[in-house]
Amino acid sequence: MAVEAALNPGMEVAEGEVEVDDFNDLNRLGELGIGAGALAKLYAVKGLSEAKAEKMIEAARKITSVGSWQSGTDCMLRRQREIVRITCGSSAVDQLLGGGLAETKCITEMYGEFRTGKTQLCHTLCVTTQLPIADGGGAGKVAFVDTEGTFRPERVRAIAARFNLDPDAVLDNILYARAYTHEAQLDLLAAIAAKMVDEPFKLLVVDSIMANFRTDFVGRGELSERQQKLGVMMAALKKLSEEFNVAVIITNQVQSDPGGGMTFVQDPKKPIGGHVLAHASTQRLFLRKGKGEQRVVKVVDSPCLAEGEASFAVSDVGVVDYKE
Secondary structure (H helix, E strand, O other), X not given: OHXXXXXXXXXXXXXXXXXXXXXXXXXXXXXXXXXXXHHHHHHOOOOOOHHHHHHHHHHHHHHOOOOOOOOHHHHHHHHHHHOOEEOOOOHHHHHHOOOOOEEEOEEEEEEEOOOOOHHXXXXXXXXXXOOOHHHOOOOOEEEEEEOOOOXXXXXXXXXXXXXXXXXXXXXXOEEEEEOOOHHHHHHHHHHHHHHHHHOOEEEEEEEOOOHHHXXXXXXXXXXXXXXXXXXXXXXXXXXXXXXXXXXXXXXXOEEEOHHHHXXXXXXOEEEOOHHHHHHHOOEEEEEEEOOOOEEEEEEEEOOOOOOOEEEEEEEOOEEEEOOO
């Protein structure tokens, strides 16, 4: 009851319970990077005075880098210690992306037309994330938010066999949920955060990020509200990726760009979601069809990668290197 009251200031508190105002200082711990699970336990502590809360906040400031300055060297060493890059099954794509398609504490957006390999890459990553870190994996579990009904356990089993993993164990380590609305999509993120407190997740997939938004918000009159809700969702994904050191992969659809038709651009397609999605994504990858079974991934935006392209192919056992 105390936890609910702390998170809902308008809620009435029964006689003998801790007053809501007593938790105002504790809420500041969240701004210093203290996890939701730890905060929930603190909310349940009785007799926690304002002075004790201030001491906890001061201690948190000393052990966290949130809101504090650090040298570039310290930042580099911390990234080397914490960041994990996860292979996608194609050495060419991994090399293009600096060691792996999925990177922890990073939101990677993959956009393109249908049949360009977005969902196949997601399925392969569901398996490779469970490989040891020494083998290009993440040694962790996977959460898969499905908004289009594209997840196929049979596909995962075939890919698991390719990497000499137990298919049943791999499926057990994937937490799957189907979201039919954007509200359910956001609720699922809150639910998975509670799981990540106690379990070693290393990948969160949302396939696709905009499908529900396109159906829940129709017309220009609802565009502003759609973008605001999208911003909230992207902020939640960013918080999850950084707080739990998880790689976030989101797929996205494209739409025809009327302005592109007036230029000499080879493929006048652009991702939906506008600037909200563009700024919230750490890196953006454009996928397109090539010759025959060839698929091409292009780095469109990244804080540390130059623009470039790599080819891959989709086989019965997931994503593999493309051979001409």
